[in-house]
Amino acid sequence: MWRVRRPQALSNQPGPPFNAPAARRLRAALGMGPEHVAHDMRASYGLPYVSPDLVVAWERGALTPTSPELTALAGVLWCSPGELIGHPRTLREHRIARGLAPEDVARTVGLELLAYMRMEETDDWRGTDRQSSALAGLLDLSLPDFVTVTGRNPKLAELLRGAVTTRWQAYVRPVGKMLPLDRRLLEDTLQELHQDYQGRMVATLSWGGGGEGSDASGRDFLDRILDLFWIRVSDRSPDGV
Known part of the structure; x- marks a missing residue:
């Protein structure tokens, strides 16, 4: 056997x-x-x-x-x-998918090899803006992938949840500081997500009188906020993301 x-x-x-x-x-x-x-x-x-x-x-x-x-x-x-090959998720997977050795990445982005390996092993990118830009170019990262491998997803998700549950206008600037997106595109996307979330909550309250149904619908939307954000950005951007 x-x-x-x-x-x-x-x-x-x-x-x-x-x-x-x-x-x-x-x-x-x-x-x-x-x-x-x-x-x-x-x-x-x-x-x-x-x-x-x-x-x-x-x-x-x-x-x-x-x-x-x-x-x-x-x-x-x-x-x-x-x-x-499936879609890479981590920094290491993106590097391997591109057929690069750790030494190649470290040298190109300007990091000591051991420092880069430590970031890769812990999924904790700590490069400067210049090094991050070099990394994105070397690995041909899309903007969503770049946000993921540099560990910015939790912070972005937090900002997006705030935008849809409170005043979306207050979050245009902080989200814009994280992402190199056209301001009008960002404003339209945040406004649309805010309207979708608030409309969903109002509709659920109208149908079921609130309670667990409303809570579940809202949690599901907030749990998927990153995916929903990138879908809206891609739909509105002529070149995608």
Whole structure:
């Protein structure tokens, strides 16, 4: 019986963000079972430890393939590695997705390697504005991704919740200091979110007389405030974000 066994060095090696459902779909489309994928990775790519159980673990999201494993898997599934890479979420995942070594990023943004590695490992970006701009350019970060990897999501969410629950006009300046967005675009977006939230609360009170229904509707809106904000910005911006 096969078991998931990988060399210790590989087990500790971080890999790129992995799109497990895509790997499963591609395998099924080829009419291959996990045992066929494992066999081809062993025979054609020199990875003797790959077993059907390991392939299944990847597809279930229990384990993530390393960069060499993902390249071999893509070869077996007749696709590009990019088709198996999920959307990066962390600074490390964005770096790996771009095929860059930590030394490359540290040198380009002007940080000591150990300082950069510490920021990456803790998900706590502490670079200056100039270094942050260099990071965004090097990793080709969209504005939402840049806000995420530099740890600004909690602060932005706090400001947006304040904007929709109180006077949105008071939050144009603080949000604008965080985000390089056109002021008119920002004003329109905050006003729209404020109207949506307040309208939802009024409608819920009218239908149900308040209580738990109203609270739940309001909490759901506030919980999704970041996604709603970026959707509105993208819809209003001709180039997206």
